[in-house]
Amino acid sequence: MTDANGLLAALATLAPGRVTTPGPGFDPGALVAFDPGEVAPAVVVRPRDAAEVAQVLPLAAEAGLPVAVRAGGHSYSRRSLVHGGVVLDLGGLDTVHIDADARTGRAGGGVTAGRYTTVAAEHGLATGFGDTGSVGVAGLTLGGGIGFLSRRYGLTVDDLLGADVVTADGRLLVVDDEHEPDLFWALRGGGGGLGVVTELRFRLHEVASITQGMLFFEPDAGLLAALVGHLSEAADELASMVNVMVAPPVPFLPPELHGRPVIMALLVHSGNPADGERLVGEVRDMAPTLLERVAQVPYTAVLGPFGFKGFGVVTGAGFADEFGPDRAARAVDAVTSGRQVVVNLRPMGGAIARVAPDATAFAHRDRRLMTVVSALAPDQATAELAAPAVDDLSAALSDGPYGYVNFLRALPDAAERAYPAATLQRLAAVKAAYDPGNLFRSR
Ligand SMILES: Cc1cc2nc3c(=O)[nH]c(=O)nc-3n(C[C@H](O)[C@H](O)[C@H](O)COP(=O)(O)OP(=O)(O)OC[C@H]3O[C@@H](n4cnc5c(N)ncnc54)[C@H](O)[C@@H]3O)c2cc1C
Structure with missing residues (x-):
């Protein structure tokens, strides 16, 4: 039986120069984490290929250490870190x-x-x-x-x-x-x-080019409800995200918007450009805009950059079947009354809903809207203070107990919040078949 020291020695031989352990300058590697020190892995190893992964896993199992897997490092629930365990950083x-x-x-x-x-x-x-x-x-x-x-x-x-x-x-x-x-x-x-x-x-x-619309409006509850209703019924080619937030002080926004509560509608039309111009134009015409950017751009432009190291955020995730004036008023009120939250609303439907709920482990196919409430939290104390307001607002904006697994934060009942009972039962059976020793236990 290998112990933790034996594991470190074996890893150093297996992946020389690609194994790091806590010490000065140690970087566990996740982007979204309140305090990287709070979840401190015993070792981070960067395998080069699948064969090396296959060698590392039995060694970790034999040493009795849990394994967390990291790809992009953006897990809101910090699942690519595991305290006292092995982080497999797949960047290679x-x-x-x-x-x-x-x-x-x-x-x-x-x-x-x-x-x-x-x-x-x-x-x-x-x-x-x-x-x-x-x-x-x-x-x-x-x-x-x-x-x-x-x-x-x-x-x-x-x-x-x-x-x-x-x-x-x-x-x-x-x-x-x-x-x-x-x-x-x-x-x-x-x-x-x-x-x-x-x-x-x-x-x-x-998908070569897309019609992209970034529209900023006054934070008006009636408009918010109308926007979400309109975009939920739109053609499948028109995808959208609607944020209610305080406009950040970023260079691509004019200074007069900085710090101002706004509704921001992000629209992406992936069909023919003439339809895109028309459909984005219909949304733009729903109310006077504070700022509008509509352009035909390469598809690569839809993916914004991100790269805050040690970025801390508290999320509340849900799904809603209707988003009327009352919910819209709650969202607008939260942002305009100075609470430091961002409300992110994503119309679902279209091809998402044309797949049976049990065909994949994503069971929430028939929900109309995905909701995410988030608050920046530079440290654990701020996170704990922000969490109740995030949860209250998230519950007010959504129907039922569930939220999208990738937008939930680390919670003791995260699995029950992510999956209906039948899905969870089936997942547990797969887990028992493929990881009976629960080696991957960062969740
Ligand atoms: C700024 C931001 C924007 C986002 N936008 C969206 C969005 O538009 N749509 C959306 O659906 N989600 C979005 N997300 C959520 C995102 O999908 C999840 O956070 C996801 O888990 C991040 O994947 P990652 O590989 O970057 O994270 P990691 O932290 O590296 O991985 C998360 C978890 O996934 C598992 N995992 C990762 N790679 C592997 C692997 N190769 N093998 C086995 N398990 C693995 C592990 O359990 C790991 O702990 C966003 C998150 C952030 C922070």
Whole structure:
């Protein structure tokens, strides 16, 4: 039986120069964390390929240490860190391969959404991810993946054709509809914790340019309800996110907007440009704008950058079936009354809803709207102070107990909040089959 010291020695031999342990300058590596020191792994190892992953996992299991997996490091619930355990940083598994003829793409387990999207765009092709380029393809996909192509082509998991997975006992499995189908079901929305995904294979779509609209309005509750209603019924090609927030002091916004409560509608139309101009124009004409930017841009422009190290945020995640004036007033009131929250509303529907709720582990197919309330929290004390208001507002804006697994923060009952009982039961059976020793226990 290897102990922790034996494990460190074995890892140093296995991956020389790619193993780090706590000490001066130690960086556990997650982007979204209140205080990296609070969750301190025993060791971070950067495997080069699936074969090395397969060697590390049995060593960690033998030493009795839990394993957390990191791709882009953006987990709001800090699941890519594990206290006293092994962090597998997959940044070295960064290969992207596009087969333009077959319309398929392959991404290594550590690839970011921005990198894959940039390479695919060279062929005029895209797989839909989220709104931020630095988010890991793997972490996003394992939770479901919602973004600006979801109403048209489905969630990211709906374009997942297969994956390579290293299991806790070091086996390398090909996983798809025909091989390990239960694991394939669970990978598509189950939130991870079942094995290490070393490669993901996706369907690609022809998406060259898009009509992008960024519209800022006064924070008016009637307008907010009307916007959400309109965008929820829009053509599948028109995807949107509506934020109620205080405009940040960023260079691309004029100084007169800085610090001012606003409604910001982000629109992406991926169909033909004339329809895009017309549909974005209809939204723009719903009220006088404070600022409007409408342009035909390459698809790569939808993925904003992100890169705050040690960025702390408290999230509340939900789903809503209606978003009328009362809810809109709650959202607007929270932001205009000085509470430091951002309300993010994402109309679902379209292709998301055309997949059966039990076809993948993302069960919330028929919900109309995804809601996310967030508050910046530079440290744990601020986070604890902010949490009750975030939770109150999140509950007021949503129906039922559930929220999207990738937007939930670390909570003791996060699994019950993410999944209906039947999905959770099926996930537990897959977990028992593929990780019976609970090696991946950062969740
Ligand atoms: C700024 C920001 C914007 C976001 N926007 C969106 C959005 O538009 N749409 C959306 O759907 N989500 C969005 N998210 C949520 C995001 O999908 C999740 O935070 C996701 O978990 C991040 O993946 P990651 O690889 O970057 O994170 P990590 O912290 O590296 O990984 C998160 C967890 O995923 C699992 N995991 C990651 N990689 C692997 C792997 N290769 N094998 C096995 N398990 C793995 C592990 O359990 C890990 O702990 C956003 C998050 C942030 C911070």
